[in-house]
Amino acid sequence: MPHVVTQSCVGDGSCVYACPVNCIQPTPDDPAFELAEMLHVDPTTCVDCGACTTACPVDAIKPHTRLTEEERAFEVINAAYHAQARGPRAKMAPVRPVLEVRDRGEALRVAIVGSGPAAMYAAEEVLTVPGAQVSVYERMPTPYGLVRTGVAPDHRRTRRVSRQLDAVRRHPGLTMHLGVEIGRDVTHEALLRTHHAVIYAVGAAVDRRLDIPGADLPGAMTATQVVGWYTGHPDHAGRAVNLSARRAVVIGNGNVALDIARILTMDPEALADSEVAPAALRALRASRIEEVVVVARRGPERSAFTLPELVGLRGTPGVALHVLPEDLAGAPDGDPKIELLRDLAPDASGRRVTLRYGLTPAAVRGDAGSVSAVTFDRTGGGGTETIDAGLLVTSIGYRGTPLGQLPFDDARGVVPNEDGRVVDPATGAAVPGTYVAGWIKRGPSGFIGTNRGCSQDTVAALVADYNAGRLVTPPDAPRGAGPGRGAAGTPPRGLLRIARGR
Template identity: 55%
Template sequence: MPHVITQSCCSDGSCVYACPVNCIHPSPDEPGFATAEMLYIDPVACVDCGACVSACPVGAIAPDSKLTDKQLPFIPLNAAFYPERPAGVKLPPTSKLAPVLPAPQIRRSGADLTVAVVGSGPAGMYAADELLTQNRVRVNVFDKLPTPFGLVRAGVAPDHQNTKGVTSLFERINSRTGFTFYLNVEVGRHLSHEELLRHHHAVVYTVGAPNDRRLDIAGMDLPGAGTATETVAWINGHPDFADLTVDLRHERVVVIGNGNVALDVARILTADPDDLARTDISDTALDAVRNSAVREVVIAARRGPADSAFTLPELIGLTSTAEVVLAAEDHDLVQQDLAGASDPLTVGKLEILATLPVASQTAARPRIRLTYNLTPHSVLGDERVDGIEFRRTGTDEAVRLDTGLVLTSIGYRGAPITGLPFDDAAAVVPNRDGRVIDPATGNPVAGAYVAGWIKRGPTGFIGTNKSCAMQTVSNLVDDFNAGLLTDPAARPALLDKLIRCRQPDVVDTAGWRAIDAAETARGDAEGRPRVKFTEVADMVAVAAAVPEPPIARRLLAGLLR
């Protein structure tokens, strides 16, 4: 009974190290790890010990006999990653246990290492985890929102609750000695980079790639034109997008770009509202879907089926839960691409696309239509969007689709950080393995580090940030041991005083736990994982109601810091 990794895989890699027979690949030390769509269990080598199940932070692994019907396609998908071998041979001939990277060791005598981490998403939490493997480390994590965990909270689709389960790992991290949250504190507004360095040996920026790449065509400024990323944030109740206007009064929505986020939006906008009512979708979005007139979401790609940007696991998940169709001409494109495809993942996608039904004129239920070789030309409308015009890619043939909502999903860009250099072309902070580099001199910027998308660009999955953060932290600790990091000029206790002076509404760990408890209690009352607060003021009010610790304990905490 071999175990199987399913769609929820976050590529954390913890399962790799837990496996006693090295049957999970690619491992973090292998070249394909950073770009793999998921990890795979070798069904021949698996000894059914279940160690990987315990190690997985998102519940993505199960015995093949306990998979749901929707998960059954992942049995051959896992197996296809591995080469065939003679009968009786359990492991591939080159198999060896993945090397467990040693935790960075603090060897420098004197003051404890104090690090500020800016951003509390996966990269920030993994960086904090890696730093706190040592006793002589203190980590202060800053986030501009009153709630932590970044895109796990606000970017993962609400019907992917297993994926959101990685927050249980992050909660264990923020409970560790030496960890402090400063939420609802914006670096660059309440505190500067220079001020952070006065109170820390180093600052690690894990701020992601917060900006959408914009489509530069006429009409994108019309009401009814937006981005898939903003729409997912609205669906998830992100306070910056809680008041976003998402008009679902029309029968068709068009999404430009066909990555996983495009699939997320299409799946949510065509889902059964009663199914969504069992998730943590925002109340506003749930009401909008209940009253939606949408019958079709068209996902339009500039290139052909073989170049589809969505991953194979996401396509399997989509086609098992939603009605997905192709036009007859797109079926022809699939067959053409399938005839010349050799990459296993590409072949897998094309084989699934080839089984999709041909789109009819009417839809019995809201559906998703994948379409290809359409280059966006202009968004149409006077006072608001009423259509979009494409060109058949490589031709002058015009194709018009009537729609009241056009969403782009064509990628992300990092944003400049005040006080640090920025590579505008790559939209990242220039760095060498996480050390921020001054492009004018080629030298490291003292005390400045990056991890996550602001370091490497918008690639990989939630768990990919673990190995990324490990590399950055290893170099940071090496620099500390070598005496390259300046000791903080200000006493640690003064940091808390400064922050509370600049931002009286700071939310600490106790405040976040109060928000979390209130949201889950609201969810319990409705049979949902949680009902989120979507207004910052409401979150701050809940956090502020937490009783202050006794003054003696506060004084002791200040002395220990």
């Protein structure tokens, strides 16, 4: 009875470390890990101990006998991954090198800006240092970044990752300051007066913009606006989304585009007991949308969505998924996403999501001042095509924004860094005591759990700098922290070897 990884996998690797026979791949030390669409249990070597199910923060792993009909696809996906020749593998999963912390006779104090996954995984890692104190500063009134304001409300299991982040938050060495925006309410310099180092884990908050005529018409929205509307992000409270037309167009076909298409077409009653914003639920109940067309510039073999998300969309009750046969003609055989698209059964019932390919947006048409259609050029020549729609959502990626005086790579939308150390690109020198983790460090890609290794790498660089005396002792006591407050114990003297708890 092998276990099976299913759709909500967030790729944090907890299961890999829990598995006694290293049957879950790829492992975090594998270059394929960061790009993997999910992790996979090898059914031929799984010993059915269930350790992975306990370790998984989002209940993504099930014994194969407990899969739902729709989840059966994941049995095939897990097995197919391992069926490909991948060479011999180690008997045990790799263990990351331990953090070695030099005792400087003072508690390590780190400020972390942001409280999304990257911030909380960084806090978890810093707090493995005995006596360490972490102050988390979050500009929003609620913590956890996109876990709360990005992950779709119907992805209930994925949202359970917040329980893992809650456990980090409860650590006595951590103090959470909500509603504090660094750069506005508190300066970088002020943080360095009370902490050895500052880690910025502020995410990539803005959308890449589509620069075509009409893109600013009413009825044209970005993914951030629509996602913020349905997840109840305070920045988007009171926003109206035009659901009065029969068709919406989403430009871009990554997982966020599929989330938006699914939320706009699924039965709103299936969202009623979720964390969907009440105003969005009311609007969805009155929605007239019958079809969402998800449009990509390139062909189906370059689809940006992941296979698990496609499986999930296909299995959404009351939503018919369509692809035009001509869009699949010429697509290569053997690609599991394309095979799944080819196998879609014709279904005229309910609302529909149509995936379109090979269309480059050219102009947004307006009628009485709001969106009425979108015109596309067929990619590679072959004329134009116009799709009528009353709502347009662009979902073509995210980028970070500059942070005060910190260096910024405007082309990539990230803070320039080496292993998480912020560097001045003009001189190549590290900015003292200043680090980045998560999307602002490496750009907007990967899953929630991808940020774990990313943050661990940053903390490893920070601790190396602390050991080498490159982090100066902060002159002031932390704000509101009396002696010993929040500390997990007095750090013992000498060189500490810190085992990583997982």
